[in-house]
Amino acid sequence: MSQQIIISRPLPLIQEFVPEDVPPDEIIYVDNTILSTFKTCEEKARLAYTEDWQTLKTAPALDFGGCFHAGIQGFYDAIADGKDREHCIVEAEHAFIKEWQARGGNLPTSLEDDEKRSVERGLWMLKAYIAKWKNEVYVNHTDNGGRPYTELGFSLYLMDWVRKGRRVPVMFVGRWDRIMRSRYDGKLWVFEVKTTSSGLTYFVLQVKPNHQITGYVYAAREILGLDVAGVVWDCAFVSSRKPNLKTNDHWLQVGIDFEKDFARQETRRTFQDLEEWLFDVRKATRDYLTLQDSGEPRWHRNAPTACHMYGGCQFRDVCASNNPSTILSSEFKKEKWKPWMGITEDA
Amino acid sequence: MKPLSEMSTEEARLEILRLRERRLQARQAEIDAEKVVKEKKPPSEKKKRPSDGEMDSELGSLLDSLLTDGGTNESLDRMLKNLENL
Numbered sequence: 001m002s003q004q005i006i007i008s009r010p011l012p013l014i015q016e017f018v019p020e021d022v023p024p025d026e027i028i029y030v031d032n033t034i035l036s037t038f039k040t041c042e043e044k045a046r047l048a049y050t051e052d053w054q055t056l057k058t059a060p061a062l063d064f065g066g067c068f069h070a071g072i073q074g075f076y077d078a079i080a081d082g083k084d085r086e087h088c089i090v091e092a093e094h095a096f097i098k099e100w101q102a103r104g105g106n107l108p109t110s111l112e113d114d115e116k117r118s119v120e121r122g123l124w125m126l127k128a129y130i131a132k133w134k135n136e137v138y139v140n141h142t143d144n145g146g147r148p149y150t151e152l153g154f155s156l157y158l159m160d161w162v163r164k165g166r167r168v169p170v171m172f173v174g175r176w177d178r179i180m181r182s183r184y185d186g187k188l189w190v191f192e193v194k195t196t197s198s199g200l201t202y203f204v205l206q207v208k209p210n211h212q213i214t215g216y217v218y219a220a221r222e223i224l225g226l227d228v229a230g231v232v233w234d235c236a237f238v239s240s241r242k243p244n245l246k247t248n249d250h251w252l253q254v255g256i257d258f259e260k261d262f263a264r265q266e267t268r269r270t271f272q273d274l275e276e277w278l279f280d281v282r283k284a285t286r287d288y289l290t291l292q293d294s295g296e297p298r299w300h301r302n303a304p305t306a307c308h309m310y311g312g313c314q315f316r317d318v319c320a321s322n323n324p325s326t327i328l329s330s331e332f333k334k335e336k337w338k339p340w341m342g343i344t345e346d347a
Numbered sequence: 348m349k350p351l352s353e354m355s356t357e358e359a360r361l362e363i364l365r366l367r368e369r370r371l372q373a374r375q376a377e378i379d380a381e382k383v384v385k386e387k388k389p390p391s392e393k394k395k396r397p398s399d400g401e402m403d404s405e406l407g408s409l410l411d412s413l414l415t416d417g418g419t420n421e422s423l424d425r426m427l428k429n430l431e432n433l
Contacts, residue, residue: 094356101359105352110366119351120363243367245374254367 006070006151008095008102014223015155018169028161028170028289031339032212035284041306042291042299047315050292053332055314058106064117064238065195066103069177071096071126072193073151076178080140080148092126111255116197116240124254125195125261129236132262138180138232141188149179154219155340159282161289170285173339176216177234179226187229189266190216197238200263207233207267214277217269230268237261 018027038045047053074095078088100107100119111120140148158172178191192213196203207213213231220228241255251258269277291299307316317331318324351359 090360093360097356097359097363101352101356105350109351109363119359120366123360123363124367243370245370253371 006066006073006099008070008099012147012152014152016157016171016223018155018157018171022168026163026166026168028163028168029155029173029338029340030158030170030285030288031173032215033339034337035281035288036211038288039284040309041302041313043301043319044306044313044315045288046291046299047318047328049337052334052336053315053328054335054337055332057314057331058104060107060115060117061195061197063100063103063107064122067096067099067107067119067122068126068195068236069151069193070099071122072129072177075126075130076140076148076150080142080146080150089127089130092130093123096122096126111243117238121238121255124251124256125236125238128251128256128258129262132258133264137183138189138191139183141179141181149176151178152176154223156219156223158285161285163289163293170289171340172215172219172281172285174212174215174219176220179220179224179228180232182229188220188226189229190220190231191234192216192231193234193236195236195238197240200235200237200260203235203237204233204263204265207231207265210267211277211280213267214269214273215281218274218277221274230266233265233267235263235265237263 034045034049037048071092075088075092078091083091097119100122107122108115108118109120111118111124140150142148153175154173156172156174158170160167161170162168176190177193180189180191181187182189190213194203213233216231217228220226237257237260239255239257239261241252241257243255244252247253249258301319303319307313307319313319318327321327349358351362354362
């Protein structure tokens with residue numbers, strides 16, 4: 001659900017105009033993570049994004065996803081620099097490792113570890129991904145300076161909000177993994193890379209409706225003025241396969257099923273889809289900010305549905321406890337979720 | 348050796364990619380060791396084929412017994428069994 005933020009390098013920003021008389025710390029930022037959490041469980045959104053409680057536990061899925069994204073960005077940036085293919089693959093691997101180190105090196109090293117999201121699996125997945133899409137129809141789309149549109153942040157004006165008597169802008173922030181051009185018809189596509197441990201046959205169907213995807217198309221059209229055809233939902237399966245040394249298939253030797261572990265699904269959005277997205281996002285934002293400004297100490301809990309999603313909510317024990325503050329102070333830390341960090345500032 | 352998280356990205360990359368090579372080498376060593384064990388194992392004792400002289404002698408005695416008891420079913424069965432055993 002959360003964005004796979006790359007922390008090892010600052011993110012270039014493409015931002016819509018914000019009036020100069022608004023102090024930066026008064027601008028309200030929301031992103032897909034905040035709003036989807038709020039729609040899933042209001043109390044979870046309060047604890048995580050209003051009270052700013054973040055779990056102390058490491059999150060291998062987020063670390064692994066962030067590293068994989070960094071690797072792919074490294075590859076396409078190297079392609080744009082005109083480097084030869086082998087060099088680009090090495091650059092991708094370096095980017096993966098650099099990101100892993102920047103995140104504290106918490107992922108295990110070997111494929112044989114009980115935690116499937118290891119650095120070794122990540123590097124081989126990266127190699128397999130690049131080999132799988134070697135003859136892809138998409139090529140880098142570059143700006144006038146020849147820079148590719150890879151891992152770009154955006155900050156999009158969503159609406160105004162009156163807070164403490166002042167009218168302030170609400171910005172919707174996010175990031176495009178990359179924007180590429182199809183060699184078939186010259187059309188532009190936003191790429192959204194996803195690492196998942198869900199089966200891809202089912203996962204690729206999650207493209208529509210999908211607010212995250214629709215938001216990326218809307219932002220690309222609004223901010224960049226690009227005639228984006230749609231989004232390529234670019235999925236990579238994180239398996240728990242161990243190395244199979246009894247086969248001559250060199251991918252299976254490193255736990256990868258070359259045919260099944262990667263899939264892409266193109267999805268388009270009509271003008272009507274974008275209008276509906278805008279309506280829903282503004283409504284969710286108004287509801288969220290209204291509750292935030294109300295100062296209510298407890299928001300609605302969507303129990304039990306939300307409690308068991310995505311392997312279990314991190315606040316499940318907090319909500320079930322008679323003494324939540326003890327659990328919060330021992331198992332969580334106060335850290336503001338800053339979706340704009342690295343997008344409007346150099347993180 | 349330094350932990351991977353403290354190595355340069357190139358050192359760490361090479362170290363991680365070596366893991367596969369080491370596994371393959373270990374697997375190859377296993378296969379080689381199995382081959383050596385098989386080669387050293389003494390061949391299983393096969394039933395020794397009787398020599399031509401032994402076979403002639405055996406057939407001769409069977410024919411004798413057949414002629415002696417007049418070719419009853421019992422003697423024929425015994426003869427067939429003896430032939431199978433040959």
